[in-house]
Every structure is written in C-alpha cells, then in structure tokens.
Amino acid sequence: MSSFQTLPGFREFYPEDLARRNHIFRRWRQAAHAFGFAEYDAPVLEPLDLYKAKSGDEIEGQLFNFTDKGGREVALRPEMTPTVCRLVGAKASALKRPIKWFSIAEFYRYERAQKGRQRSFFQLNADIFGESGPEAEIELIALLIQCLAGFGLTKDDFYVRLSDRDLWFFYLEALGFGDAPARELLGAIDKFEKMGDDTFKTYGEKHGELEPGKKAAILGFMKIRSLDALEREIAGLPQEQLKARVADWRKVLEGVSAMGLGEYVSVDLSVVRGLAYYTGFVFEAFDRQGDLRALAGGGRYDTLVEKLGGPALPAVGFAIGDVTTGLLLEQRGVMPAFVNAPDIYCVIGGAPERLAAFADIHVLRAAGRRVEYPMKELAFGKQFKAAAESGAKLALIYGGDELAKGIVKIRDLTERSEREVPRDQVVSAVRDFFSGQ
RNA sequence: GCGGUCAUAGCUCAGUUGGUUAGAGCACAAGAUUGUGAAUCUUGGGGUCGCGGGUUCGAGUCCCGUUGGCCGCCCCA
Numbered sequence: 001m002s003s004f005q006t007l008p009g010f011r012e013f014y015p016e017d018l019a020r021r022n023h024i025f026r027r028w029r030q031a032a033h034a035f036g037f038a039e040y041d042a043p044v045l046e047p048l049d050l051y052k053a054k055s056g057d058e059i060e061g062q063l064f065n066f067t068d069k070g071g072r073e074v075a076l077r078p079e080m081t082p083t084v085c086r087l088v089g090a091k092a093s094a095l096k097r098p099i100k101w102f103s104i105a106e107f108y109r110y111e112r113a114q115k116g117r118q119r120s121f122f123q124l125n126a127d128i129f130g131e132s133g134p135e136a137e138i139e140l141i142a143l144l145i146q147c148l149a150g151f152g153l154t155k156d157d158f159y160v161r162l163s164d165r166d167l168w169f170f171y172l173e174a175l176g177f178g179d180a181p182a183r184e185l186l187g188a189i190d191k192f193e194k195m196g197d198d199t200f201k202t203y204g205e206k207h208g209e210l211e212p213g214k215k216a217a218i219l220g221f222m223k224i225r226s227l228d229a230l231e232r233e234i235a236g237l238p239q240e241q242l243k244a245r246v247a248d249w250r251k252v253l254e255g256v257s258a259m260g261l262g263e264y265v266s267v268d269l270s271v272v273r274g275l276a277y278y279t280g281f282v283f284e285a286f287d288r289q290g291d292l293r294a295l296a297g298g299g300r301y302d303t304l305v306e307k308l309g310g311p312a313l314p315a316v317g318f319a320i321g322d323v324t325t326g327l328l329l330e331q332r333g334v335m336p337a338f339v340n341a342p343d344i345y346c347v348i349g350g351a352p353e354r355l356a357a358f359a360d361i362h363v364l365r366a367a368g369r370r371v372e373y374p375m376k377e378l379a380f381g382k383q384f385k386a387a388a389e390s391g392a393k394l395a396l397i398y399g400g401d402e403l404a405k406g407i408v409k410i411r412d413l414t415e416r417s418e419r420e421v422p423r424d425q426v427v428s429a430v431r432d433f434f435s436g437q
Numbered sequence: 438g439c440g441g442u443c444a445u446a447g448c449u450c451a452g453u454u455g456g457u458u459a460g461a462g463c464a465c466a467a468g469a470u471u472g473u474g475a476a477u478c479u480u481g482g483g484g485u486c487g488c489g490g491g492u493u494c495g496a497g498u499c500c501c502g503u504u505g506g507c508c509g510c511c512c513c514a
Contacts, residue, residue: 111513113506113507114510115509117513297514347473349471379471381472385474385475386474
C-alpha cells in the first residue's frame with residue numbers, strides 16, 4: 001500500500017470508473033449539442049476576487065485558494081458562472097444573440113465530503129445570455145430534463161421543481177413586507193423543508209414575531225403545486241407585477257408541456273435556492289425517491305454579468321453534477337456495463353507467423369479496427385481462450401500450416417465457425433464481416 | 438468546523454478469554470497443455486493487520502492518539 005494517499009474528497013478514475021464518467025459526459029454533450037449550445041472551456045485557476053465579488057468574503061472558507069509565486073491571490077474554480085459571465089461580458093457586443101453556451105469541467109470546493117458530494121467534481125454548465133423572456137427558461141429546463149432522460153431515466157425517476165424569487169418578492173410585498181424582511185424570509189423559506197417551523201426563529205429575532213395570518217399565507221403559498229392554484233391565490237391581490245409573473249409562468253409551463261415534458265416539472269414555491277443573486281425563476285432537479293442530494297440546479301441571474309464588470313445582460317443557467325447523477329444511474333440500474341473488447345484477436349504460431357500477422361494487424365488498425373494479439377508466444381489453446389475472453393468478434397489465425405498454404409483462418413468467435421481466406425484478402429474479408437454486422 | 442461509525446491481500450471477508458510463522462474465496466500469474474473456447478487440477482506472487490504510541494512475558498485482538506473511508510450536522514454557488 002502506498003504511503004501517499006489521495007487527498008480527502010478527491011477521486012481516482014481507474015479505467016472502469018473513467019468509462020462510467022465518459023458515458024455521462026457523452027450523453028450530456030449529445031444533449032447540449034442537440035439543443036444548439038456551443039461548448040467552451042476556461043482556466044481552472046482564477047483570481048480569488050472573482051468569487052469574492054460574486055459571493056462575498058465568506059466564500060473563502062469554501063475555496064481551495066492560495067497565494068501563487070507572483071503574490072497573486074488565486075483559487076481553484078468552485079463554479080463556472082463567474083467565469084462564463086466574464087467570457088460573455090468581454091465579447092458581448094460581438095456575440096450573436098441568444099448566446100447559448102455549455103461546458104463540462106472539473107470544480108473544487110473545500111468542504112467535507114459526504115454522500116453525493118466530493119471536493120472535486122464535474123459539472124455540465126449550460127447558460128443562455130441575452131434573452132430576458134421565459135423562452136430561455138423553457139429551453140434550459142428542457143435541456144436539463146434531456147441531460148437525465150438521455151440515460152433512459154424517466155419521469156418516474158426524477159423531476160424538476162420550479163419556483164420564482166420575483167414572485168416571492170411581489171407576494172411578500174403584497175403582504176406588506178419591505179425588502180430586507182422579505183430577503184430574510186426567503187432564507188427561512190429555503191430551509192423550511194429541513195428545519196420546519198424553527199426556520200422562522202431568526203426572522204422573529206430580527207424583525208419581530210411573524211403575524212399568524214401572514215405566516216399562514218406564506219406557508220400556504222409554499223404549498224402551491226399547480227398553476228391554477230397559483231392564479232387563485234393571487235387573484236385578489238392588487239399587484240400588477242404578480243399577474244405579469246404568472247403570465248410568464250404560464251408560458252414556461254405551456255412550453256415544456258408542448259415538448260411533452262409537462263410531467264417532469266412541478267410547481268414548487270418551497271424552492272428558493274441559497275445565494276441571493278438569482279433574480280427570477282429558479283429550478284432544481286431531484287430524484288423521485290428523494291434519497292439523494294439535488295441532481296441539478298439553476299435559475300435566472302439578470303444582474304450578474306454587469307456586477308462582474310460586463311454590460312447589462314440577462315442570463316439563465318443551470319449546472320448538473322456527475323456525482324449525484326452517477327449515483328442515480330447506478331441506483332436505477334441504467335449504468336451500462338462497459339466491456340473493453342477488441343474487434344479482432346489474432347492467434348499467432350511462432351516468430352515468423354508473428355511478423356506476417358503484423359502486416360495485416362497494422363493495416364486493420366490504421367483503418368480503425370481495434371486489434372489485439374498476445375505479446376508473448378503462447379500455446380494455441382491459451383490463445384483461443386484469451387481470444388474468447390477478450391470479447392472480440394473475430395479471431396485471425398496465423399499458424400505455420402496456414403501461412404504455408406498462403407491463407408489465414410478467420411474464426412467467428414460468436415458462431416464458433418471458421419473459414420479460410422487467401423492472405424491478401426484478409427483485410428477486405430474483415431471489412432465485409434463488420435459491414436454486415 | 439462538529440458528531441457517529443469503520444479500517445486485516447487488488448476485492449469480499451474470517452481470525453477463539455490476548456498465545457507458535459495471520460487465513461479463505463474471488464482476482465492475478467505459471468504449469469498440466471506447441472492447433473481450437475469461459476471447465477478442472479497443481480503451484481505461485483501478493484500483508485509494516487491504516488499509521489504512531491501505551492499496557493503485557495506476548496497485541497490483528499485491550500487502551501490512547503492520529504490519518505483516512507462511510508453516514509449525518511453546518512454549508513451547499
């Protein structure tokens with residue numbers, strides 16, 4: 001056992017693990033491409049201030065940060081959003097709208113690892129810039145669903161909870177709350193699912209006890225699970241803004257329903273999402289059984305590009321992580337078994353036969369066939385066993401008898417049948433075999 | 438940062454009130470087997486019992502510490 005251990009929360013990817021990871025990335029990338037998103041990448045190491053500007057000084061405790069040899073305060077990226085805001089902000093005037101971008105990248109957070117959470121993890125980030133209407137939300141929610149449905153998961157496996165910070169602010173305003181108490185309440189609402197009634201304690205200490213009538217109204221608003229119920233709830237309220245928001249809600253829900261995804265999305269105003277830079281719709285994906293952490297999360301952040309030094313540019317985005325997604329795929333049995341099988345295994349007699357085989361092996365490999373052969377001289381019996389175990393479809397047999405006759409035996413390892421072909425026709429015979437598959 | 442729990446071969450685990458040189462299955466490798474398939478048999482490599490200290494004539498086993506894994510709390514962009 002090595003005395004050098006991996007750092008806590010970091011994973012090593014042996015071939016089998018990497019095959020699983022690549023499978024996840026491949027499906028994500030397929031989905032993003034199908035939706036017309038362009039892929040980008042950016043530095044892993046960023047100035048520390050980039051994250052402080054977005055999230056405040058207290059973020060430093062959760063970062064892998066240090067001073068580099070040039071005296072710069074730097075951090076391994078904990079998320080993509082500030083970076084992509086900078087990229088887009090710098091070239092905003094030259095980019096065709098809407099800007100639809102995605103990336104698959106590794107992130108680092110200095111937190112205690114637990115189920116579904118590591119210190120290093122991968123995320124797909126997808127964002128739309130330059131579109132202020134709910135059409136962007138429709139596109140991203142549909143993409144998020146496809147990023148999970150692409151594995152064969154269905155509406156019985158996961159769902160997306162949709163909420164709206166603007167709607168909450170307008171509603172709380174209608175109940176008579178000012179801006180600061182409203183923000184405090186959103187924090188409390190976010191934690192209600194976990195903490196229950198205690199979550200309003202801090203609010204009570206800061207802004208005075210919550211009136212029972214208002215509290216009941218807030219709890220009732222959180223329990224709304226349909227657009228109809230939402231419309232009934234706000235019908236008597238005077239705020240025009242509320243009605244405009246509900247019109248946007250109708251657009252989003254009609255849009256995803258028209259795509260056939262209605263059953264994946266549920267109205268759920270108990271979702272608020274932690275940090276305060278979200279400005280409108282927010283959404284999170286969860287497994288239906290509810291025993292995993294969130295699969296994905298996102299929302300609208302219309303002020304962030306400008307806050308980070310760019311032009312005013314509306315934006316919506318989400319991120320989906322590899323750790324929880326992988327757990328869900330394993331749990332539902334939709335993670336394929338990855339067999340690392342060659343197309344062809346060569347059975348080779350001795351030294352002269354090996355050189356003859358090499359000629360064909362390289363031609364086949366150059367044509368893209370995956371070909372393997374034993375590195376050392378092995379008894380024929382062993383070689384046939386190895387050929388069968390390798391998972392190859394074909395075996396090419398280069399024995400002394402065959403070469404003396406100017407032929408090579410091609411064995412179909414599935415059918416267990418053999419035929420002889422002249423040596424100069426091996427490559428075309430192999431091509432014919434695989435084109436017929 | 439806090440709490441619970443665990444740590445013996447690559448993997449899954451056994452290991453008696455503390456007692457000889459720490460075991461099994463699987464996996465890996467070699468042979469039986471120099472011309473045809475996942476079998477069988479034989480053999481082999483592989484361990485600082487996570488690490489450090491203590492108690493003891495003697496510690497994988499008991500005690501303390503520490504590191505790491507898992508689970509949870511805080512946090513979750």
